[in-house]
Amino acid sequence: MRDARRYHMALGLLCAATLILFCLSLLVGPAGIGFFDSLSALFSERRDAIALIMREIRLPRALLGLMVGGTLGLSGAVLQGYLRNPLAEPALIGVSASASLGAVLAIYTGLSTVFPLALPLAALAASVVAVVVVQAMAGRRGSVLTLILAGVAVSSFAGAMTSLALNLSPNPFAALEIMFWMLGSLTDRSMTHVWLALPFMLAGWAALLTLGRALDALTLGGDTAASLGIDMRRVQFLAVFGTAASVGAATAVTGAIGFVGLVVPHLLRPLTGGRPSRLLPASALGGASVVLAADILVRVVAPERDLKLGVLTAIVGAPFFLWLVWRERRKVA
Amino acid sequence: MPVARKGRSLFALMAAVPAFAHPVLPATAAPAPRRVVSMNLCTDQMAMLVAAPGQLHSVSFLAADPVSSVMAPQAGRYAVNHGQAEEIFLMQPDLVLAGTYTTGATVDLLRRLGIRVEQFAPENSFDDIRASLRRMGDVLGQPQRAEQLIADLDGRLAAVKVGDHADMTAAIYYANNYTSGSGTLIDDVMTKAGLVNIATKFGFAGLERLPLELLVLSDPDLLVTADRDYSAPALAQQGFEHPAFRAQAALSGAVDLASRYTICGAPFTVEAVRLLWQGADARKAAPK
Amino acid sequence: MTLLSVAHLSAALGGRPVLHDISFAVGPGELVGLIGPNGAGKSTLLRAVMGLTPATGGIVLDGEDGRVLTAARRALKVAFVAQNRDVAWAMSVEALVALGRLPHLPRLSPLRAADRAAVDAAMRMMDIEAYRERQATALSGGELARVLAARALAQETPLLLADEPAAGLDPAHQISLMRTFRSLAEQGRSVVVSTHDLALAARSCTRLILLDRGRVVADGTPEAVVTADNLQSVYRVRAYFGEVEGRMIVLPLDLSERT
Helix, strand or coil: HHHHHHHHHHHHHHHHHHHHHHHHHHHHCCCCCHHHHHHHHCCCCCCCHHHHHHHHHHHCCCCCHHHHHHHHHHHHHHHHHCCCCCCCCCCCCCHHHHHHHHHHHHHHHHHHHHCCCHHHHHHHHHHHHHHHHHHHCCCCCCCCHHHHHHHHHHHHHHHHHHHHHHHHHCCCCHHHHHHHHHHCCCCCHHHHHHHHHHHHHHHHHHHHHCCHHHHHHHCCCHHHHCCCCHHHHHHHHHHHHHHHHHHHHHHHCCCCCCCCCHHHHHHHHHCCCHHHHHHHHHHHHHHHHHHHHHEEEEEEEECCCCCCCCCHHHHHHHHHHHHHHHHHHHHHH | CHHHCCCCHHHHHCCCCCCCCCCCCCCCCCCCCCCCCCCCHHHEEEEEHHHCCCCEEEEEEHCCCCCCCHHHHHCCCEEEEEHHHHHHCCCCCCEEEEECCCCHHHHHHHHHHCCCEEEECCHHHHHHHHHHHHHHHHHHHHHHHHHHHHHHHHHHHHHCCCCCCCEEEEEEEHHHEEEECEHHHHHHHHHHHHCCHHHCCCCCCCCEECHHHHHHHHCCCCCECCCCCCCCCCHHHHHHCHHHHHHHHCCCEEEEEECCCHHHHCCCHHHHHHHHHHHHHHHHHHCC | CCCCEEEEEEECCCCCCEEEEEEEECCCEEEEECCCCCCCCHHHHHHCCCCCEEEEEEEEEEEEEEECCCCCHHHHHHEEECCCCCCCCCCHHHHHHHHHHHCCCCCCCCCCHHHHHHHHHHHHHHHHHHHHEHHHHHCHHHHHHHHHHHHHHHHCCCCCEEEEECCCCHHHHHHHHHHHHHHHHHHHCCEEEECHHHHHHHHCEEEEEEEEEEEEEEECCCHCCCCHHHHHHHEEEEEEEEECCCCCEEEEEEECCCC
């Protein structure tokens, strides 16, 4: 089948791109360290400044780029498949904003300093609430419109509550960190963050990756999927829990990065023959590539400015989103 | 994002007054003001030092915050204001003291209501501190008290044995990875303590971001941290918990400098010089 | 022996009763046409049998209690062509028909030779082999209807339920669809089809069940169910009845007088 060959080639290219971008991410930084120097510092037993920079600053940054990007791509693909809607995305339906709120509450109340796991757990709980609320408002056969409206409502509310929590904090810096929570950044994240997020992301990925067949069947709607032996309640649980766990953990350590989960599945869908099951791994790799690339660009374009990642992803993603909405509208008309 | 850069310091300054200072009029001929309201953390503290008893009526709420204000205990003796035109007008002051970095609207409004407003620029060096003290003495009609404070300051500065730590480097690290380059008060503080500010080696002037990578690479002899002392957590302080930062802090000597000594330039800023000098001394005694 | 038996089935939608005490049984070899006016409960009945709508009463599918059957196990016994023909993604026709094989595939397994054969056979039966590579979202309504029917055929279940599968098809494909269903029945399977096309149902089905306001009004051979009286009382139409090549012809003509 020609379809399958094209798909496998796309997967191979995405793997290569992700790998290259991961390595590039390790090599880019204000301290201009040479190629071989940096790689040897990463793998040797050295304990000098360069080794410290590579292992404690750049490695966690690249790893988080990989993990967070993969999470966003994967969850975007799953949400689109599950809600049968190309406009679904963790940020758009309010999951990211809610996870931010959960994380903000855990951090700024000081809870996470006492009990570090409170951070990903709070983000997870808040994202579950967001998905459930959006789904309840949009209904089983929710139209594009109700879904987006519900997402906007949940996002705005969570965003406002985040701002409120940060403004009320007695720490004067807190109010300035709204940007981080709304736009996301990988700057100076450490291995601590990697270890904190990884178990939740792994659990989330495991849940989401089992959904391939169910999402394929859902192409024909919930009734047909159920008639094909898909346990819809299980699918709902796995989709909601998997998204909440992985996106929650990602947002808890890097803030909300928008549009990746929207754009990536969309661009890759044609290469997968429209099959959601094939889209899952492709979209995870694509998401990782996009976030790694964006994070490299942030460092190359304006190294002294600490640009937020979400700024870059929105510059590409927002016009794309508008185009999608326009196309959807035409289809409905 | 000037606020993010300066962190608490600018934040504190902004909580009070306007951007476009009117030309400063010599305040000599006028009789000494009798009911003075200060609406900026720095003018608060300087006025508390210079004013005669009963002359200063109100200081800003920040003056009572022990994190930002050295003179928090004394601030309790005065009425508190929040830098809003209405409350200040109701206090019926004959002189309002403000900084140059805050809401122009408030100052303009007060001036239109016929209140005399004197604005003070933030001090970026010990010379600035002397000039501000002198001017504060003039506007409050207390020139002798100001001269006394300046003499005091010079005496304490002279007591620091400059030259003991020749060539020792230091880096100041604020929340959000900001550092101070040339032309800043902390840079002058470092110089007075006999240290070379690493930020000037990078050619930094004013507040600039110093990426963690570059800090590690520059490997200063003394790592000075500020903005660490907040009761509530924020991401801004997470940089101080970063493994790479902690590793570097363990390599360098580390001094935590309470930001209240350097947010405002005042006679008490000498305390910052003494703390750095002390840290450098300890570092010299126990090198890497 | 029955493949499907429904006993005293009742169901409500949004608090409004839709089905009242419905009982019938379908055995192998039967092609049952489910007819009745709009809102009679045809779709709800099919959905209730599929476990998609909550209902009270008994449902037995191929000897097993439909109420405790897992979704995976039910999928091996009964296939369902839903009325909703919305296809979410631009999937190829072949991939879409192959979805019918999901219940048979072991975990993570790709399509095996037997699955491919079933998919090919289903596409041949529905005359869609020519579109194999085309995207389902770019098909006409009638073409898509045949693709979706082929998807259910590929499931190769003893029982097939189809909710208005013939709607939107051209006459040739309507006839060939019903002929396919008939031949499945002749192979020993059971097919239940809901339809508004009385003529098509009367001509093709071995048996008709007439629903009206949630109740079974008539159940039997086309000749016994499609009578002037029933059309008059249930559909409120007058019809022309005839016979061509030994088979019944019915043609609704006009609204009947209110009685």
